[in-house]
Amino acid sequence: MKDLKVIITLVLVMFTWGINVSALKYLVTYFDPITITSLRIMVAASSVFIILFVLKKIRLPRNKEWLYILGGATTNVVLHHFFLAEGLSKTSAANGGLILGLGPLLTATLSVLILRERVTFVRSLGFLFGGIGVGVIVLAGSGTIGKISFGDIEIFLSIASQALSFILIKKASQTMDAKLLTGYMFLFGSMILFIVSLVKEPGGLDRLNSGTPSIWAIFFFSALLATAVGHMMYNSAIEKIGAARSSIFLNLNTFFSLxxxxxxxxxxxxxAHYIGLALIVAGVLFGSGSLEAIIRNRNKHFPPVG
Incomplete structure (x- = not known):
């Protein structure tokens, strides 16, 4: 299978991202969330450009590429990581990981709205299942129905902004290498986040002095492996097999984060976590078009008799 390498890469990325949810939860509990997030992405941006320098793939953006870079930096870096850091400081890593699992469904929804893909009855069922699944998590994720966490809402805004960025990344990758696009998005996005942190968390830099070796080990795992390498590989997968198909693997992120x-x-x-997870997986299976693809493939190889 020619896509086997991409599939294996995506599974490894999801494994890393699943662990990274817990790592981020730990970091934002120990440090101010926006400050440590901006620094983490700055380190990731530096790592990406070092890798690209070795690969001799660095060049300046051209014309329309600047718009995609700024759009991707705003949605994939600033909004996604801002709401993710803020949300994880107010809710559990388990809740956060499950809500992040809505990514494939949101990506499929935006593909319909922006790329004008056709909405079938099966996909409509997927949107319904996914929405109910997130509702169950938000309302019952703490173990008691009716206790809504604002952190859960922020996690949802985080994954919604990232889903929008996947559409922009797919468009931009038509002329720019996805790895280079990742580097530029991280560079500009981290600069904006750092400015936000200076305003919102004026004492954030001073608190970095209290970090222990184990804390910084977690920080560099998150920055170098999960953020830098992980996003380069994921954005490359979008370039090769498309945003919707790549987003299906985000369900593994949900499983690994739990x-x-x-x-x-x-x-x-x-x-409630298991119920929400089951509904989200069903929603993705229906809403992303995967179920329809499986049925078409089955009918192609096993045509009806008679």
Whole structure:
């Protein structure tokens, strides 16, 4: 299978991102969330450009590419990471990981709205299942129905902005290497986040002095592996197999983040988490068009008799 390498890469990226949810939860608990996020992405941007320099793939953007870079930096870096850091400081890593699992469904929805893809009955069911799944998590994720966390809403805004960025990345990758696009988005996005942190968290830099070696080890794991390498590989997958198809693998992020939250942070996994996860997976299967593709493929190889 010619896409096997891309599939294996995406599974490894989702494994890293799933663990990274717990890592981010730990970092934003120890440091001011926006300050540590801006620095993490700055380190990631530097790492990306070092890799691209070695690969001799650095060049200045041309014409329309600047618009995609700024749009991607705003949605994929500033809004996504701002709301992710803020949300994880107010809700659990388990809740955050599950809500992030709505990414494929949101990407499919934006593909319909922006790219004018046709909405079928099956996809409509997917949107419904996904919405109910997130509702179950937000309302019952703390173990008690009706206790809504504003952090859950911020996590949802985080994944919604990232889903929009996937559409921009796909368009931009037609003329620019996805890895180079990632570097520029991180560079400009981290600069904006850093300015925001100076205003919102004036004492954020001073608190960095309290970091321990283990804390900084977690920081560099998140910055170098999860953020720099992970996003380069994921954006390259979008370039090769498309935004909607790549986004399907975000469900593995949800699974791995649940496991990591339980193992590393000792968070309790409630029944509502499993119900919400099942509904989101069903929503993605229906809403992304995967189920229809499976049915078409089955009919192609096993045509009806008679």
């Amino acid at each position: 496991i990591a939250a339980s193992l590393f942070l000792g968070e309790t996994i409630y029944l």
